[in-house]
Amino acid sequence: MQLVSNASAQARAGSGAPILSCVDLSKVYRMGEVDVRALDGVSFELCAGEFLVLLGASGSGKSTLLNILGGLDVPSDGRVFFGSEELTLADEAELTAYRRHHVGFVFQFYNLIPSLTARENVALVTEIADDPLEPEEALGLVGLGERLEHFPTQLSGGEQQRVAIARAIAKRPSVLLCDEPTGALDFRTGILVLEVLERVNHELGTSTAIITHNAPIASVADRVVTLSDGRIQDTRRNTQRARAADLRW
């Protein structure tokens, strides 16, 4: 589809040009009798090959932003672009195709399919993607080459999250969107998962956005955007990216 082809080309070129951008984004939820403004005039971009951390406390609007960027939700106001294509004008089928071919998601609670093995969970995506990695290759990248035939209940939380990452990257997405990927994990396992994300960004050049409330994680990013009360509070660039292995929290 037209919406995505130009953007993919830019992403692959690693030009550093914006691959995802939004202008004046607002989102209002109606919760019973009151309106809750989750996003309030957010303008923001994610560049090709960039490793970005969206930092914010619970309720700051970061998940809402990520969902809108990933085509899971629509804004109340403002525009979202994938490359030069406007996502806010896309219909349901176009959004589905956008997710299918260009976005990889990683969630806090993994969302693996319990009835499928690790390999099959990844195959779920590779079977519908255009030029995917082999499931074995993707699982190898996250260090699970030996656990291909295990069902989710036979894997630890960290392993399950790594399967989820393998599933997200197997389609060679243009962007990888991670919502609190270490939120349900202990410190040691969390580091392991971050290392995997770091490696994917480095080796595949996938533009990656991680949202977290965990401030120390921000030091592994190229750029850190801090959200508060639905607005961007601060944007800073790390002159020196820390290695995930060196993190402590």
Added chain:
Amino acid sequence: MWLTALNRKLYREAWRLRGQIVTIAIVLASGIVCFISLRGTYSSLAASQLDYYDRFRFADVFARAERAPESVARQIEALPGVAIVETRVAEEVTLPIDGMPRPAYGRVLSLPAARPPATNALFLRRGRFPESGKNDEVVLLDSFAEAHGLEPGQRVPVVVNGKRRALRVVGIVLSPEFVYSIRPGALVDDPKRHAVLWMERSARAGAFQLDGAFNDVTLKLAPGASEQAVRVGLDRILARYGGTGSVGRKDQLSHRILSQELDQLGMLSEMVPAVFLGVTAFLVNLVLGRMIRLQRPEIATLKAVGYSNREVGLHYFGLVTLVLLPGCVVGLAGGYALGRVVLELYARSFRFPVLEFHMTPGLMVVAVVVSAAAALVGALGAVRSAVRLPPAEAMQPPAPPRYRRSLIERLGLHALFGASGMMIVREVTRRPLRTLFSSFGIAGAVSLLILSHFGLDSLLGYFEGTFRREQRQDLAVVFARPVAPEVVGQLGRLPGVLTAEGIRAVPVRIVHEHRARSSVIMGLPAENTLRRLVGRGGSEVTIPADGVVLTKTLGDVLGLRIGDRPELELREGDRRTVKPVVVGFVDESIGLSIYARAGVLAALEGDLGAVSSALLTVDPRELEGVEAALRRSPHVIDVSDAAGDMQRLLDMNTSIMNVWTMISIALSGGIVLGVVYNNARIGLAARARDLASLRVLGFNIREISGILLASQAIEVLLAVPTGLWLGRVWAEAFMRGVDQETFRWAVVIAPRTYLLSAAVTVLAALVSALWVRRSLDTLDLVGVLKARE
């Protein structure tokens, strides 16, 4: 205390589950509708029959003779066990009604002067009984009067002994002897062509030279008397007067057909509701089980705050009441409505003074209790697990389902399915019992459709496969008495008659060892061209020149084998007993007959080969002329067109079948809807998270619909062939339940019926699946993924 907090919880949950509750209630209601309508029709008919027979003194034993002096009645009365004897004069007549190509066949029966008959009393529907001394007054059987629009005051033409008379109809009556009005030897009731008239005895006897004599007698037995013993005595007494062998009530034509119909109805009323109740139990278990699994924390809370196990159990049983209550109300009302329709179908053919659909309290109680039992059995397992759950354990989420590598992976077949295919395979194989029960429920629906249709298919199968090949004549002519073979020759020379063959039929009693049956031996021409013997498989049997061929069932009943020599007591001529050799069997579908070549029968009878009926093929252009000639013949008592009879039987069955088909489509559709809808709903509830994940990964609605509904598709795919097979098994069981000595039609199920059953099932499944599929459009991707598993 009706609206306790716990009850409020129940109502809110019921509201949330309303789709599922409604569909289960529909299945339950369908079961009750079937039970009430079928069982109610059965018991209404049976009660009417019993009451009618009792109040109008329907006889226990029937016998005919040539001419017996009235004093013989005293001898019969003296037989031990005989309570009432009623003698009468009975004669066969024809009624040349204007506008009918062939005259109607009629029987004139005498009524005692100045008193009602002691047996087989008449119910006067309109008009009055004949007045004493008025020898042209008759009362007429209601079905014939109705078919011709005859009313009291009109005259009806009757040919008695070759003389045409116009008799005055003074009353229209019903008789317990003719609840089902059928000509002897006919396949189906034909009210237009079967008349029964009653007139005063003095008027009859004169016409038949039977003054002070009778030729027909009916008996009522004393309580506890042996029918067999009375009949042996009666036959012995009447043998001298040309008795043709007595008949017990069981074999009285109208009674036998009514009883068969009742037997079939009784069987159906037990078989059909069982399917619905089984499915109801399964669905209640499915839905309640799922609800209780989801409500573990709530059960724990209830117990933690002090609710007893009993209260928790009753709370969940409460949900069953919400299925039962509307199910029973709708079921009883629907059953009453449908029952009246079904009874009306029967009332067309079976005539009673009073026939009303009775939904007795007993019937309703049985329906409600059995349905409640089915639903409660379904609920029991689920509720027990809720009651047994210790509060501390209930606080924990249930253990996640365990998936294992199955045979499919070990065989390396999983590559064929792909990852989304494996989701489906594992879902189906992880709950094999649910898949199995669901399939079985749907198969039940398929089999009901077959059951509603196989009767007509079998009838058609018999018509096409056997009847047309067996009976090749255009007209069958029955003579009032056996005639010389030359008469057949004369018929053959009528202009337009192409061929004419004579047939001799002699009533006999066949005895072998201690077993005996009444039967008829038919003498067929050596080169039988028009009447052939055709077995159920379609094979033709030729009659050897040296013995008799028996209907296979008759051979089986008597334990006869080829080469045996049973005794045949002939009930005609000099009433001799002969012992012909059995030379073959023919596996026929109807009746118990004996066949021999005409020459063999003549030798057995010791005469020159009289004939009792003739089969004709007629040039269709000359049919009217031939029928006119037959109308004028003094020998002819009945002319029938067997193919026409058969066609009427088919037409009548088709119209009844159409009603049944509509009903069974609605009922089976209800089952399929219940099973597929509930399974899909539960599948959706249990897998919403997986499906939302797939949507996030880029699967479109069509793809996830496929994954959700594939399990249901597999169940339907398994169910259709199983149901087709089950339908056949049922149909065969049903046929076996029918009196085997009368009907043994091979079960035929037409491809059209299989197709219809499969199509209705698949269509109902599709509708239910699409109904559930709509919810996928509104699947909350973000919400589902936020929640912890």
